[in-house]
Amino acid sequence: MASGVNDMNMEQEEGNLERLLKWAAEFGISDSKCRGHSCLGHSLVVSYFHGAGGRGLGAARDLEKGELVLKVPKSALFTRESLLLKDDQLTVAVNAHSSLSPTQTLTVCLLHEMGKGKTSWWHPYLVNLPRSYDIIATFGEFEKQALQVDDAIWAADKAISKAQFEWKETNALMEQLKLKPQLRTFKAWLWASATVSSRTMHIPWDGAGCLCPVGDLFNYSAPVEESDFENMEHRTHDLALQDISTVNEETSCILDMEQLDSDSGRLTDGRFENDVGAYYFYAKKSYRKGEQVLLSYGTYTNLELLEHYGFLLNENPNDKVFIPLEPEIYSSCSWPKESLYIHQSGKPSFALLSALRLWATPANRRRSVGHLAYSGLQLSVENEVFVMRWISNKCNSTMKSLPTTFEEDSLLLSVIDKIQNVNAPLEFANVSSVSTDEICTFRANVLKKGETDSKTLVSGKMQRSRERWKLAVEWRLGYKKILVDCISFCDEMIRVLCSQISHS
Numbered sequence: 001m002a003s004g005v006n007d008m009n010m011e012q013e014e015g016n017l018e019r020l021l022k023w024a025a026e027f028g029i030s031d032s033k034c035r036g037h038s039c040l041g042h043s044l045v046v047s048y049f050h051g052a053g054g055r056g057l058g059a060a061r062d063l064e065k066g067e068l069v070l071k072v073p074k075s076a077l078f079t080r081e082s083l084l085l086k087d088d089q090l091t092v093a094v095n096a097h098s099s100l101s102p103t104q105t106l107t108v109c110l111l112h113e114m115g116k117g118k119t120s121w122w123h124p125y126l127v128n129l130p131r132s133y134d135i136i137a138t139f140g141e142f143e144k145q146a147l148q149v150d151d152a153i154w155a156a157d158k159a160i161s162k163a164q165f166e167w168k169e170t171n172a173l174m175e176q177l178k179l180k181p182q183l184r185t186f187k188a189w190l191w192a193s194a195t196v197s198s199r200t201m202h203i204p205w206d207g208a209g210c211l212c213p214v215g216d217l218f219n220y221s222a223p224v225e226e227s228d229f230e231n232m233e234h235r236t237h238d239l240a241l242q243d244i245s246t247v248n249e250e251t252s253c254i255l256d257m258e259q260l261d262s263d264s265g266r267l268t269d270g271r272f273e274n275d276v277g278a279y280y281f282y283a284k285k286s287y288r289k290g291e292q293v294l295l296s297y298g299t300y301t302n303l304e305l306l307e308h309y310g311f312l313l314n315e316n317p318n319d320k321v322f323i324p325l326e327p328e329i330y331s332s333c334s335w336p337k338e339s340l341y342i343h344q345s346g347k348p349s350f351a352l353l354s355a356l357r358l359w360a361t362p363a364n365r366r367r368s369v370g371h372l373a374y375s376g377l378q379l380s381v382e383n384e385v386f387v388m389r390w391i392s393n394k395c396n397s398t399m400k401s402l403p404t405t406f407e408e409d410s411l412l413l414s415v416i417d418k419i420q421n422v423n424a425p426l427e428f429a430n431v432s433s434v435s436t437d438e439i440c441t442f443r444a445n446v447l448k449k450g451e452t453d454s455k456t457l458v459s460g461k462m463q464r465s466r467e468r469w470k471l472a473v474e475w476r477l478g479y480k481k482i483l484v485d486c487i488s489f490c491d492e493m494i495r496v497l498c499s500q501i502s503h504s
Helices: 010-026 080-086 088-095 102-114 141-145 150-176 186-199 226-240 251-258 302-308 327-331 350-359 363-374 381-400 406-416 433-449 460-503
Strands: 044-049 054-059 068-073 200-203 206-211 270-273 278-282
Touching: 080 088, 080 102, 080 206, 088 102, 088 150, 102 150, 102 186, 102 206, 141 150, 141 433, 141 460, 150 186, 150 302, 150 460, 186 200, 186 206, 200 270, 302 460, 327 350, 350 363, 350 381, 381 460, 406 433, 406 460, 433 460
Parallel strands: none
Antiparallel strands: 044 054, 068 278, 200 206, 270 278
């Protein structure tokens, strides 16, 4: 949640942060039972973690797993309820537009509060919010097309259309509140809605959630424990090599782990405690002094992280790739479509293997072997080889349908950060012609939008465009890596299976 581009100089940023922590302490936000001039210092400290989320919260001392590390009282939470109680004009206007969703209302409330400037009670908090976000709804046409994959481009189109529709729906409310013209623009709406999307936390009494001062400085960590994920993968791999006469009682465990839905219970390490009237944050594991303390607030793929939060994880155990499947594959099994995917590790999901094994079986034999397929067992060596070859070929064809290769994207990514001046001549060795065209399109796009600055090598606007382009390339590179790893996995499985045939 602490991600976002900030144009303030370091001195001003540090001053604003110091005022925020002092303000927070005055209203009971604390990482200690004892109140002090700052709300942090006993358990947590604000630090900068390069390459790991930027500004975040580090351990001020050794912390034990499950230990309470931060408390934010209800009175300090930025909610629709707290805002309406303090502003009669806002209450009257909001009540006159009851058809708006809770999230739309909270977004307008945020813009309304921003318009108050220094007179706002929340000013010390509001000035510390990021100046811009990189959620997918902020992507321009160039960044959107840079995603390359149809599903991702569709997700971007959908997010942009949704943002525009919701903004138009709130225009009447914003006019009634007489918001300043610059706060009624679509650009301002994108900022406010991105703030709400990326920084709100769950509260039981309001579906829009709440903004949580200091609590939203935690950076994100995927909630799946690595050891559990690796164990699940090893068991799936073992089942793929298992003979049909063997019954494995662990298949239900694998099914349970794979059926974890991205919305299941909003998996978090923080929650509102009704009995004490405060938001409590707990250490998800033991931390040594100086380590970054992370928060898990849901299981998301990298595309979902990009859509809602504006960042990606290099190693995201919840990431996945959906490859194109024939309609008969869906009709020949009872697995839901969302369970048929390739894991971030490159291994096919339990359900995908099960569905393909059944589909590769003659229709008149499927009923007799269905229970084996749904148990995760290999139906025959020949069937398994066919399935692995089919997946490998499908991954290969998917890769070839994209404009650039995995290797080209890897090289392009190393070049993007070197683009400091769009007017400078391009001399990048080993960059493919397709990637060179993409770089030229970026330069032309920046010049067309007037995002250059003659006084500096890179303007703030150009930097943000470059960062969004980089995110798009990083996302598609991760997508392709999963496909590459899946091809390697399937090829290795074929080698092992074929050796079984030769020795039988």
